[in-house]
Amino acid sequence: CTQDCYSGRLDPMIISIASGKGGTGKTTVATNLAVSVSGPVQLLDCDVEEPNAHLFLRPSIQETKTVTTPVPEIDLEKCTQCKKCAEICRFRAIAVLGDTVLTFPELCHSCGGCMAVCPEGAITETGRELGVLEAGAMNGVAFVHGRLRVGEAMSPPLIRAVRDRTWADGLTLIDAPPGTSCPVIAAMKDTDFVLLVTEPTPFGLHDLKLAVEAVKILDIPMGLVINRADVGDDKVRDYAHAEGLPILMEIPYDRQIAESYSRGEMFALALPEWKARFRELIEKIETMTGKGAGTQ
Numbered sequence: 001c002t003q004d005c006y007s008g009r010l011d012p013m014i015i016s017i018a019s020g021k022g023g024t025g026k027t028t029v030a031t032n033l034a035v036s037v038s039g040p041v042q043l044l045d046c047d048v049e050e051p052n053a054h055l056f057l058r059p060s061i062q063e064t065k066t067v068t069t070p071v072p073e074i075d076l077e078k079c080t081q082c083k084k085c086a087e088i089c090r091f092r093a094i095a096v097l098g099d100t101v102l103t104f105p106e107l108c109h110s111c112g113g114c115m116a117v118c119p120e121g122a123i124t125e126t127g128r129e130l131g132v133l134e135a136g137a138m139n140g141v142a143f144v145h146g147r148l149r150v151g152e153a154m155s156p157p158l159i160r161a162v163r164d165r166t167w168a169d170g171l172t173l174i175d176a177p178p179g180t181s182c183p184v185i186a187a188m189k190d191t192d193f194v195l196l197v198t199e200p201t202p203f204g205l206h207d208l209k210l211a212v213e214a215v216k217i218l219d220i221p222m223g224l225v226i227n228r229a230d231v232g233d234d235k236v237r238d239y240a241h242a243e244g245l246p247i248l249m250e251i252p253y254d255r256q257i258a259e260s261y262s263r264g265e266m267f268a269l270a271l272p273e274w275k276a277r278f279r280e281l282i283e284k285i286e287t288m289t290g291k292g293a294g295t296q
Contacts, residue, residue, distance in 0.1 A: 011169070011291050012167065012291070013193070013291040014166060014174065014193075015033075015174065015191065015193045015195055017195045018194055019211065020179065020198065021207035022179075024199050024204060024227055025228070027052055027175055028227070030043060031043070031057055031266050032267060032274065032278055033173055034141045034173055035057075035139070036275045041142070041170065041173065042142040042143070042173065043173045044163065044173070045162070046175060046187040047175055047176065048159055051147060054134075057266075058264075059136040059137055059138040062137070063136070065135075066129060066131075067132065068127030069130055070110045070126070071105040071125065071127070072085070072094065072108065072125060073123070074122060075123070075124070076100075076122075077122075079101055080119075080120055080122075081098075082120075083096045084117045085114035088113045088114060088116075089114060091108065093105070106153065106154070112125070129149055130148065130155075131147050131152060133145075133165075134147065135165065144162055146162045155182075156182050156186040171282075174187055184214065188214075188215065192291060193220065193221050193223070193288065193289050195285070196211055196212065196215070196225070198236055199232065200226060200233060200234070200236045200237070205235050205236050205239060212243060221288055222245065223246045224245050224246065224247045224248060225247075225251065228251065228253040229250035229252055229253070256271060257271070
C-alpha cells in the first residue's frame with residue numbers, strides 16, 4: 001500500500017516516538033497510535049538493531065531491498081602512497097604502511113573525503129552491505145523497517161534509508177531506537193514532534209532526563225506518555241511539571257492491556273475506548289504543533 005491508496009491531500013506531520021531506555025513501551029505506543037488514527041498513516045520502525053513493530057502490525061511485506069553504504073577501494077597501481085587519504089580520514093578507516101594501503105570498511109563513515117583529496121584518482125567506491133529494508137502494509141497502515149546485518153555496528157545509514165521513505169503528506173510515525181546515541185538522533189532529527197515514553201521508576205526517570213536533554217538540543221517540541229503509570233512513584237510527574245514537559249497520556253498497569261500484549265495484539269483494537277484515547281493524543285499533538293494530520 002502506498003500513499004496513493006488515500007484520497008485528498010493532508011497536512012504532513014512527522015512524530016518520533018522515543019525513550020531514554022528500552023522496555024518502556026515505546027513500540028506499544030507507536031503501533032497502537034498507528035492503528036487508531038484515520039486518514040493516511042505510515043509507521044517507520046527505525047529501531048533497526050532490533051525491529052519489532054512488525055510483530056504487532058503483521059504487515060504484508062511487498063518490497064525487500066538490500067541497503068549498502070559506499071566505502072573506499074584503492075587501486076594500488078595508481079596509488080603513490082602520498083597519505084593524503086589517511087590524513088583526512090578522522091575515523092582512521094585508511095592506513096598507509098610502506099607501499100601498501102589498508103582500508104577498514106567497518107570504520108568508514110562514507111564521507112567521500114578520501115576520494116576528493118586523492119591526486120592520482122586511485123580511490124573509487126564500492127558498496128558494503130548494512131542490512132535490508134522491507135516495506136509493506138497492514139489494513140491501511142503503510143509500514144517500513146530496516147534490519148541491520150548481524151555484526152554490523154553502523155546503523156545510522158540504514159536508519160536514514162528508512163527515513164527516506166517518509167511521505168510528503170499525511171501522518172508519519174517513527175519508532176525510534178531506545179537511548180540517546182547517534183541512532184536515536186538520526187531517527188528524531190527533522191521531525192515535527194517527539195513523543196517520549198517512560199515509566200515511573202528510578203531508571204525510567206534517569207533515562208528520561210537524558211532523552212529530554214537530547215531533544216532540547218534538536219529544538220523539537222515534545223510531550224510525554226507515562227506507561228504503567230500506576231506503579232512506582234510520582235518523581236517522573238514532578239520532573240515533567242518542573243521541566244514544563246506536558247504529560248499527554250498515562251497508560252495504567254492493566255491486566256487486559258497486558259494480555260493483549262502477550263498475544264501480540266494491539267490493545268487499541270481489543271479495547272475500543274483506548275482507540276479513542278490515542279486519537280485524542282494525536283489531536284493534542286496537532287494543537288501543540290499547529291499541524292493537522294487528518295485524524296478527524
